[in-house]
Amino acid sequence: MNSLDPHAKASVVQFGAPLSEAIGVMILLHGRGGSAQDILSLARSLYDPRLCYLAPQAANHLWYPNSFLAPRETNEPDLSSALRKINSLITEAAEAGIPTERIFIGGFSQGASLSTEFVASHPARYAGLMTFTGGLLGPLGTDISHEGDLAGTPALMFCGDPDPYIPWPRVEESAVVLRAMGADVTTYRYPGRPHIVTAEELALAAEMVKTAIANFNL
Template sequence: MQGPHDLSPVYTAGEPLKEAAGVVVLLHGRGSNAGDILGLSRAFMDMKLAFVAPQAAGNVWYPQRFIAPREMNEPDLSSALMKVKRIVDGLVGSGIPTERIVIAGFSQGACLASEFVASNPARYAGLIAFTGGLIGPLGSDLHHDGDLAGTPALFLCGDPDPHIPFVRVEESVEELKRMGAEVSLHRYPGKPHNVSAEELEQARILLQKVFSQNSTN
């Protein structure tokens, strides 16, 4: 049975896969598009990375808030997670291991990125959640099985944020730490619902660190 996002396109930027030091999968926010989130790649074009950005059907990965009862976001949520999995599996099949793949997103895309990494645990090059966290109602059990094996994870969020309760960001940090990720949390009091220059700089620090390590291994 075909999912809502199965036939949506996937766009790329940056280096060809065979020449890239690593790959960053970028997941756009609600109402946005792949071209918009690919614009973030301009901040990292000197790093010899490939960027891959899928497009959500109707510009929305799932219809309700990320803290709504999970069934209210189906089948879109499962289709979105499968869309990311197919991309990652395709990269691995092309010879790029998860250790060279970063999953990143903004807002709804950050929630999807976080949930994907927790639901498909492996040693990734990194997770970057620009204003987002794990998916599920407030007060629900966020437990996920598996080992993230030291995956570097970066959570960045304004507080307060009109769409993302900061307590959920904190809960997500704790769950990924429990799963074995090395997590950094950056709280920005009063920051608008956007990706700031300071957040991009924090992302650059993570990318430089993980891919310089990869190049010497």
């Protein structure tokens, strides 16, 4: 493993349609200590046989070492490596003829924060963003704004309150940033919900996926 680019050769678990035959892609990112197989369990609730589901495996089961609220430099070079890994999957999809507007990105916990950070730092029209307990990276009280146009990308942001890792105010701040970039963001706050993904969240995400696919320009 390259210590400067730890996720460069990360394996990618695939589910659903082959990339060469798929009409769209869903990239799913696992949480701290999790695995690609773990996060692909969500794919069964978000399943469409025409989609290719891709789940990269983070080196040492974590995308970056410290809290998403830590100074960004303390999460390097892992964070930049993780963002490059996702971008390589976007490139792979483009080479197969699948543009960003037919690519969904989502994740849980650390993977949710990484998903949010990727979309904000690589702005384009995506099929959808689904963040199951996460938000943009950076210490509380600092500027987390990004530049660029998300061109109406639908985004669902779910979180319990209180959550042991993700403060609800950061979810709200992240939603404000994404809306300013042109995303269509809906947030869902669940008082007292533990650090999990619920059936209700998956049902809401599945409905968004269904609507987005119906509007694909094929």
